[in-house]
Amino acid sequence: xxxxxxxxxxxxxxxxxxxxxxxxxxxxxxxxxxxxxxxxxxxxxxxxxxxxxxxxxxxxxxxxxxxxxxxxxxxxxxxxxxxxxxxxxxxxxxxxxxxxxxxxxxxxxxxxxxxxxxxxxxxxxxxxxxxxxxxxxxxxxxxxxxxxxxxxxxxxxxxxxxxxxxxxxxxxxxxxxxxxxxxxxxxxxxxxxxxxxxxxxxxxxxxxxxxxxxxxxxxxxxxxxxxxxxxxxxxxxxxxxxxxxxxxxxxxxxxxxxxxxxxxxxxxxxxxxxxxxxxxxxxxxxxxxxxxxxxxxxxxxxxxxxxxxxxxxxxxxxxxxxxxxxxxx
Amino acid sequence: xxxxxxxxxxxxxxxxxxxxxxxxxxxxxxxxxxxxxxxxxxxxxxxxxxxxxxxxxxxxxxxxxxxxxxxxxxxxxxxxxxxxxxxxxxxxxxxxxxxxxxxxxxxxxxxxxxxxxxxxxxxxxxxxxxxxxxxxxxxxxxxxxxxxxxxxxxxxxxxxxxxxxxxxxxxxxxxxxxxxxxxxxxxxxxxxxxxxxxxxxxxxxxxxxxxxxxxxxxxxxxxxxxxxxxxxxxxxxxxxxxxxxxxxxxxxxxxxxxxxxxxxxxxxxxxxxxxxxxxxxxxxxxxxxxxxxxxxxxxxxxxxxxxxxxxxxxxxxxxxxxxxxxxxxxxxxxxxxxxxxxxxxxxxxxxxxxxxxxxxxxxxxxxxxxxxxxxxxxxxxxxxxxxxxxxxxxxxxxxxxxxxxx
Numbered sequence: 001x002x003x004x005x006x007x008x009x010x011x012x013x014x015x016x017x018x019x020x021x022x023x024x025x026x027x028x029x030x031x032x033x034x035x036x037x038x039x040x041x042x043x044x045x046x047x048x049x050x051x052x053x054x055x056x057x058x059x060x061x062x063x064x065x066x067x068x069x070x071x072x073x074x075x076x077x078x079x080x081x082x083x084x085x086x087x088x089x090x091x092x093x094x095x096x097x098x099x100x101x102x103x104x105x106x107x108x109x110x111x112x113x114x115x116x117x118x119x120x121x122x123x124x125x126x127x128x129x130x131x132x133x134x135x136x137x138x139x140x141x142x143x144x145x146x147x148x149x150x151x152x153x154x155x156x157x158x159x160x161x162x163x164x165x166x167x168x169x170x171x172x173x174x175x176x177x178x179x180x181x182x183x184x185x186x187x188x189x190x191x192x193x194x195x196x197x198x199x200x201x202x203x204x205x206x207x208x209x210x211x212x213x214x215x216x217x218x219x220x221x222x223x224x225x226x227x228x229x230x231x232x233x234x235x236x237x238x239x240x241x242x243x244x245x246x247x248x249x250x251x252x253x254x255x256x257x258x259x260x261x262x263x264x265x266x267x268x269x270x271x272x273x274x275x276x277x278x279x280x281x282x283x284x285x286x287x288x289x290x291x292x293x294x295x296x297x298x299x300x301x302x303x304x305x306x307x308x309x310x311x312x313x314x315x316x317x318x319x320x321x322x323x324x325x326x327x328x329x
Numbered sequence: 330x331x332x333x334x335x336x337x338x339x340x341x342x343x344x345x346x347x348x349x350x351x352x353x354x355x356x357x358x359x360x361x362x363x364x365x366x367x368x369x370x371x372x373x374x375x376x377x378x379x380x381x382x383x384x385x386x387x388x389x390x391x392x393x394x395x396x397x398x399x400x401x402x403x404x405x406x407x408x409x410x411x412x413x414x415x416x417x418x419x420x421x422x423x424x425x426x427x428x429x430x431x432x433x434x435x436x437x438x439x440x441x442x443x444x445x446x447x448x449x450x451x452x453x454x455x456x457x458x459x460x461x462x463x464x465x466x467x468x469x470x471x472x473x474x475x476x477x478x479x480x481x482x483x484x485x486x487x488x489x490x491x492x493x494x495x496x497x498x499x500x501x502x503x504x505x506x507x508x509x510x511x512x513x514x515x516x517x518x519x520x521x522x523x524x525x526x527x528x529x530x531x532x533x534x535x536x537x538x539x540x541x542x543x544x545x546x547x548x549x550x551x552x553x554x555x556x557x558x559x560x561x562x563x564x565x566x567x568x569x570x571x572x573x574x575x576x577x578x579x580x581x582x583x584x585x586x587x588x589x590x591x592x593x594x595x596x597x598x599x600x601x602x603x604x605x606x607x608x609x610x611x612x613x614x615x616x617x618x619x620x621x622x623x624x625x626x627x628x629x630x631x632x633x634x635x636x637x638x639x640x641x642x643x644x645x646x647x648x649x650x651x652x653x654x655x656x657x658x659x660x661x662x663x664x665x666x667x668x669x670x671x672x673x674x675x676x677x678x679x680x681x682x683x684x685x686x687x688x689x690x691x692x693x694x695x696x697x698x699x700x701x702x703x704x705x706x707x708x709x710x711x712x713x714x715x716x717x718x719x720x721x722x723x724x725x726x727x728x729x730x731x732x733x734x735x
Contacts, residue, residue, distance in 0.1 A: 050506050051510055206664075207665075209418075211415060212651055215648075215651060215652055216651060216655050219411055222656070238606055261514070261606075262515060
């Protein structure tokens with residue numbers, strides 16, 4: 001844009017001069033592009049770039065293409081702290097200019113490896129949510145930035161939406177992946193928020209099998225007929241929809257997290273009230289942007305960047321579905 | 330194999346009436362046959378030595394416990410429907426695992442096979458427009474093909490099936506994740522197919538229960554009434570000895586893997602019909618649940634011994650735990666813990682208690698003989714056959730022989 005503005009400013013000069021200026025500008029652009037292409041950013045993901053993580057990888061790749069920097073997405077075969085730290089060390093060994101990490105556990109797990117990266121002069125940031133409730137960056141934060149959805153805020157948002165819908169009685173918050181810290185944050189904060197507002201809320205542990213989910217939830221609803229709403233803290237919602245049909249409770253409010261085909265269909269036809277989206281495309285895109293600008297210009301954001309939570313309900317489901325189709329949500 | 334388990338296997342094989350044999354009991358000392366209560370007691374002791382008996386005991390105990398904990402809701406038809414829905418979907422694949430484990434092998438890939446073959450069914454229906462009548466058998470055949478690969482690798486390279494199927498589990502799961510992109514896929518299923526596979530048509534019970542019991546019956550027939558069933562047990566007990574006796578061990582092994590994977594695929598079809606969907610993690614963890622169900626049902630991890638009926642009861646036990654814990658209001662955070670605890674207790678019941686029973690002295694003078702006691706027990710069951718001539722056993726010596734591992 002700056003170059004084009006310069007060209008428009010020399011319209012009164014002779015054509016040859018304009019041409020020379022354009023050639024010079026293009027040469028300068030090419031030099032800058034070549035310089036950007038030398039920037040190497042490693043995105044250390046949590047999992048293979050499919051499904052949910054596919055959006056992160058796509059966001060990182062698109063940012064790399066837009067900014068003209070090289071982005072390499074790497075991930076551990078099994079998501080454990082040692083495996084992921086090993087991948088970060090591989091990125092350091094590859095002499096990356098910047099590293100973005102899909103942080104999935106406590107900061108303490110990364111302290112040593114982040115210090116080593118800094119010693120090697122590598123810019124390093126987190127593609128995960130900041131500490132709950134914190135929006136202004138801590139000057140002592142070991143990461144340059146944090147970009148992600150606040151999962152505790154997501155839990156509270158679910159609770160608040162349920163309260164605004166007039167939910168009384170009991171809410172069951174079920175988790176198919178009890179070992180997953182993200183799902184537990186969502187569950188615990190929703191339960192806390194509901195209880196703080198006088199609504200009985202209870203945690204229910206499930207398995208990943210939709211048949212077992214359906215029967216467990218169905219029997220929970222038999223045991224607690226005063227249950228007004230059920231939340232799935234993961235994106236597998238089949239069992240919840242089946243249990244609702246089985247119990248014959250059209251008034252049962254179902255809520256979930258993340259966007260999958262079943263959720264969109266159920267929101268459209270009213271079986272599910274809403275789902276919480278974290279816009280994970282941004283979790284891939286923004287770290288590459290922030291690292292590039294930090295490396296090139298020394299810029300550093302003062303705030304943490306929250307990609308979510310946002311609500312998808314009947315009002316915006318069609319719009320979101322189109323974005324899902326396009327690969328951005 | 331525990332001594333008592335071997336004994337019970339002999340009991341199963343010796344249920345035909347044997348004339349000319351006799352119980353050597355205390356009652357005989359007074360000149361008559363053993364008393365009815367003694368014979369009944371010995372019958373019970375012997376029944377408890379059968380592989381499925383402790384699974385049945387687990388079902389009864391859990392039923393009583395959960396009924397006490399949730400008297401209003403647990404002993405109701407809705408609960409039974411729920412239990413059978415869980416038991417059927419898990420049990421169908423567990424029957425295949427049972428046959429395989431009796432044959433001396435494991436299949437850790439069965440959950441991934443369920444997921445991958447469910448994907449095959451969904452894609453054939455959704456993207457190729459095939460009828461489920463075609464897509465479902467095609468998925469089952471695909472499952473059998475995956476099992477064939479497992480079996481061929483095991484028998485050709487002589488690698489333990491645990492390792493082979495651990496590898497193929499990762500491969501099938503990885504392929505499924507790649508093919509689905511990690512996202513669930515939905516498909517429209519004709520209502521008739523949904524009903525036939527998993528519809529609540531039997532007084533509210535799902536059709537999956539009919540498939541489950543039907544396959545259980547077939548599995549039992551295969552194991553106990555066919556030459557192939559005999560081969561399965563022989564392969565599991567001592568494959569080299571079986572080979573020396575002319576049993577085609579490799580062929581049996583490959584067929585067992587094919588049966589297990591085909592039944593895994595059938596479980597997947599039931600779920601596809603019920604939920605009209607498949608996702609990248611479908612079936613994950615179910616391989617271990619199937620092993621748990623099989624072990625609860627009395628099948629030995631070491632192979633060579635087990636029961637399909639036991640597995641059916643084991644699956645019902647598992648379903649009862651799943652449903653019962655919820656209805657009993659168990660703390661949500663401890664659901665897995667409690668499930669695991671109950672599974673361990675059930676297995677202890679099935680192994681330690683059974684072993685003690687096997688070591689226990691037969692009642693009132695019965696020796697560890699099959700023939701003599703069987704005759705008396707059979708007589709108890711068939712009035713009029715009680716009085717068999719005393720002394721014959723002592724002469725033949727058969728009544729005094731301890732039964733050992735076959």
